[in-house]
Amino acid sequence: MEIKPFYRKPNFYETDQMGVVHHSNYIRWFEEARVHYMEEMGFGYAKVNEIGLDFAVLAVTCEYLAMVRFGDCVSIEMSITQLSPSRMTIGYRLHNTQSGVLCCVGESRHCYFSHHTNRPTSLAKAIPELYQLFGSLLQKQAN
Amino acid sequence: MEIKPFYRKPNFYETDQMGVVHHSNYIRWFEEARVHYMEEMGFGYAKVNEIGLDFAVLAVTCEYLAMVRFGDCVSIEMSITQLSPSRMTIGYRLHNTQSGVLCCVGESRHCYFSHHTNRPTSLAKAIPELYQLFGSLLQKQAN
Amino acid sequence: MEIKPFYRKPNFYETDQMGVVHHSNYIRWFEEARVHYMEEMGFGYAKVNEIGLDFAVLAVTCEYLAMVRFGDCVSIEMSITQLSPSRMTIGYRLHNTQSGVLCCVGESRHCYFSHHTNRPTSLAKAIPELYQLFGSLLQKQAN
Amino acid sequence: MEIKPFYRKPNFYETDQMGVVHHSNYIRWFEEARVHYMEEMGFGYAKVNEIGLDFAVLAVTCEYLAMVRFGDCVSIEMSITQLSPSRMTIGYRLHNTQSGVLCCVGESRHCYFSHHTNRPTSLAKAIPELYQLFGSLLQKQAN
Numbered sequence: 001m002e003i004k005p006f007y008r009k010p011n012f013y014e015t016d017q018m019g020v021v022h023h024s025n026y027i028r029w030f031e032e033a034r035v036h037y038m039e040e041m042g043f044g045y046a047k048v049n050e051i052g053l054d055f056a057v058l059a060v061t062c063e064y065l066a067m068v069r070f071g072d073c074v075s076i077e078m079s080i081t082q083l084s085p086s087r088m089t090i091g092y093r094l095h096n097t098q099s100g101v102l103c104c105v106g107e108s109r110h111c112y113f114s115h116h117t118n119r120p121t122s123l124a125k126a127i128p129e130l131y132q133l134f135g136s137l138l139q140k141q142a143n
Numbered sequence: 144m145e146i147k148p149f150y151r152k153p154n155f156y157e158t159d160q161m162g163v164v165h166h167s168n169y170i171r172w173f174e175e176a177r178v179h180y181m182e183e184m185g186f187g188y189a190k191v192n193e194i195g196l197d198f199a200v201l202a203v204t205c206e207y208l209a210m211v212r213f214g215d216c217v218s219i220e221m222s223i224t225q226l227s228p229s230r231m232t233i234g235y236r237l238h239n240t241q242s243g244v245l246c247c248v249g250e251s252r253h254c255y256f257s258h259h260t261n262r263p264t265s266l267a268k269a270i271p272e273l274y275q276l277f278g279s280l281l282q283k284q285a286n
Numbered sequence: 287m288e289i290k291p292f293y294r295k296p297n298f299y300e301t302d303q304m305g306v307v308h309h310s311n312y313i314r315w316f317e318e319a320r321v322h323y324m325e326e327m328g329f330g331y332a333k334v335n336e337i338g339l340d341f342a343v344l345a346v347t348c349e350y351l352a353m354v355r356f357g358d359c360v361s362i363e364m365s366i367t368q369l370s371p372s373r374m375t376i377g378y379r380l381h382n383t384q385s386g387v388l389c390c391v392g393e394s395r396h397c398y399f400s401h402h403t404n405r406p407t408s409l410a411k412a413i414p415e416l417y418q419l420f421g422s423l424l425q426k427q428a429n
Numbered sequence: 430m431e432i433k434p435f436y437r438k439p440n441f442y443e444t445d446q447m448g449v450v451h452h453s454n455y456i457r458w459f460e461e462a463r464v465h466y467m468e469e470m471g472f473g474y475a476k477v478n479e480i481g482l483d484f485a486v487l488a489v490t491c492e493y494l495a496m497v498r499f500g501d502c503v504s505i506e507m508s509i510t511q512l513s514p515s516r517m518t519i520g521y522r523l524h525n526t527q528s529g530v531l532c533c534v535g536e537s538r539h540c541y542f543s544h545h546t547n548r549p550t551s552l553a554k555a556i557p558e559l560y561q562l563f564g565s566l567l568q569k570q571a572n
Contacts, residue, residue: 012464012474013167013457015160017213017335018399022156023343024313028442031310035441045441046500049303057309061347070160071475113304155321155331156314160478161542166486167460170453171299178298188298189357192446199493200452206488214332256447299453301446303499308442356446 003137006036006076007097010068020067026104027060030092033076034108041137043130052115053126055088062106066096073097080138085124087111088134146280149179149219150240153211163210169247170203173235176219177251184280186273195258196269198231205249209239216240223281228267230254231277289423292322292362293383296354306353312390313346316378319362320394327423329416338401339412341374348392352382359383366424371410373397374420432566435465435505436526439497449496455533456489459521462505463537470562481544482555484517491535495525502526509567514553516540517563 008029016022034055035045048055068074075095082089087110094104114121124131151172159165177198178188191198211217218238225232230253237247257264267274294315302308320341321331334341354360361381368375373396380390400407410417437458445451463484464474477484497503504524511518516539523533543550553560 011457011461013159013165013460016156017158017160017162018340018342019160023346024156024310024317027310027313027346028440031442032440044500049499054304056304057350059347059349060309061345063345064343070478071473154314154318156317161483161485166489167453167456170456170489171297174298174453187357192356197447199447202490202492203452203456204488204490207486213335214330299445299451302442303444303446303448305446310442 003037003040006033006078007073008032008076009073010070012070015070020069023062023064026062026064026094026106029074029076029094030060030062030078030090030106030108033078033092034090037078037137041133043127043133048127048130051127053121053123054113054115055110056113056120058087058109058111060106060108062104064104066101066103068094068096068103074103079141080134081107083134083138085122085131086120088123146180146183149176149221150216151175151219152216153213155213158213163212166205166207169205169207169237169249172217172219172237173203173205173221173233173249173251176221176235177233180221180280184276186270186276191270191273194270196264196266197256197258198253199256199263200251201230201254202252203249205247207247209244209246211237211239211246217246222284223277224250226277226281228265228274229263231266289323289326292319292364293359294318294362295359296356298356301356306355309348309350312348312350312380312392315360315362315380316346316348316364316376316392316394319364319378320376323364323423327419329413329419334413334416337413339407339409340399340401341396342399342406343394344373344397345395346392348390350390352387352389354380354382354389360389365427366420367393369420369424371408371417372406374409432466432469435462435507436502437461437505438502439499441499444499449498452491452493455491455493455523455535458503458505458523459489459491459507459519459535459537462507462521463519466507466566470566472556472559472562477556477559480556482550482552483542483544484539485542485549486537487516487540488538489535491533493533495530495532497523497525497532503532508570509563510536512563512567514551514560515549517552 010021014021014025038045075097077093079091081091089109092106111120112123153164157164157168181188218240220236222234224234232252235249239246254263255266296307300307300311324331361383363379365377367377375395378392382389397406398409439450443450443454467474504526506522508520510520518538521535540549541552
């Protein structure tokens with residue numbers, strides 16, 4: 001499993017009148033990074049939806065260390081920091097690719113929500129293949 | 144039917160690095176104005192959804208005449224310019240409430256989309272009460 | 287200083303395909319609540335900008351306890367949890383006004399950024415009047 | 430001048446509770462397409478900003494022909510339909526890359542706004558190199 005890093009150029013409409021990317025957009029970029037990583041792992045998020053699941057967001061945190069501007073390019077590195085059949089915690093590190101500066105670190109906590117039962121469910125039971133893929137990613141990080 | 148005008152203060156996150164409200168947000172404000180007017184008419188849009196309908200957007204136009212900034216307040220006046228059982232065209236006029244300047248005029252064209260059939264439908268048949276309310280608004284404008 | 291609570295109806299465009307308000311929007315609502323409270327305190331944020339300051343966001347956290355849907359109405363209660371000449375921490379509690387359910391708690395941490403020096407600055411020195419207002423709010427909460 | 434087409438995967442947060450991409454986002458994608466094309470032409474929009482210009486939006490139109498969903502991929506083809514020293518009109522055609530279906534056509538009209546004078550300006554005078562590049566694109570389309 002070779003995962004290409006997630007690169008993102010800020011959009012003009014993501015800036016605010018301070019002349020920098022508005023802080024709320026980083027939360028959206030984290031979501032984009034999740035989607036990118038899952039596609040790279042061979043199990044796209046749209047497929048998860050088709051099976052009838054969503055990764056509901058339980059919490060997010062985001063620490064802003066350096067501003068990002070239109071014209072910059074950033075990379076977002078994602079890692080799984082906790083994984084259980086019912087929960088997952090994901091960490092994010094956002095760098096400016098030109099300067100190498102770490103601009104932001106964040107985290108999101110998720111449960112797996114079933115469209116069928118309208119309740120949280122076990123990912124290990126609902127999509128064992130994906131649960132194993134996340135497990136491999138966790139292991140790979142450890143090495 | 145007495146309809147209160149729709150007032151809106153631009154949010155900081157709606158500005159861009161030009162120091163003004165980003166043009167895409169006006170399209171969203173038009174939607175807010177539609178929702179406000181329907182609530183004022185006594186038939187909220189959430190109720191339309193519950194019945195199993197959506198007003199799909201077929202087209203939008205927006206002409207930007209003067210910039211709007213954070214700290215301003217705007218009013219959006221909405222009018223129905225065309226109404227048929229299968230289609231509706233809505234016009235918008237956005238004024239700066241402090242200066243009185245007309246900042247933007249726009250239009251949106253809609254059909255009524257049924258969740259049940261997954262196809263366009265007749266509003267006159269699906270929700271006759273609402274179709275009549277729109278008709279009264281059209282008439283009221285004419286007078 | 288009597289502060290009216292901040293009420294907000296979710297916009298249709300703030301929902302996602304899960305049928306609920308997308309989690310990133312709460313971060314934006316926190317900003318709206320800050321702007322509302324400052325206006326209620328008699329010192330609007332646009333005035334802060336005119337003086338040449340911005341409240342840069344250093345960090346945000348948000349815990350999602352119950353989903354919010356289009357058609358709901360929420361209130362956001364804001365409190366100052368830490369205040370110093372160079373930093374401020376703000377807490378948020380978002381309730382569904384119909385059910386009374388607590389849907390979300392969050393926090394944002396800020397420094398005061400000067401447009402003149404392009405550096406963080408002391409609010410106590412830059413706008414003593416506003417610093418005192420925040421101090422009174424902090425005190426009022428304690429009582 | 431060989432220009433790579435602009436490809437875009439809808440983000441999850443760009444969907445609404447109808448289960449499709451919200452119509453306001455297409456206006457933002459048009460902007461992304463403009464930025465992409467300029468970069469491909471070798472004169473990025475951030476460079477335009479550095480020189481002290483912005484392409485202010487005078488008007489947009491967008492016709493929605495087929496819905497776009499999360500999991501789809503779209504291409505946006507951009508063409509210059511009118512060009513003068515003081516104005517530019519740009520056309521957009523958005524296709525679903527999997528089905529080939531034309532999902533949306535749109536247009537945006539611009540003037541060139543100078544940060545130095547705070548007024549509209551001539552692109553031909555302000556950035557002759559870029560004006561020529563747009564001219565070549567217009568010519569290339571004609572052939």
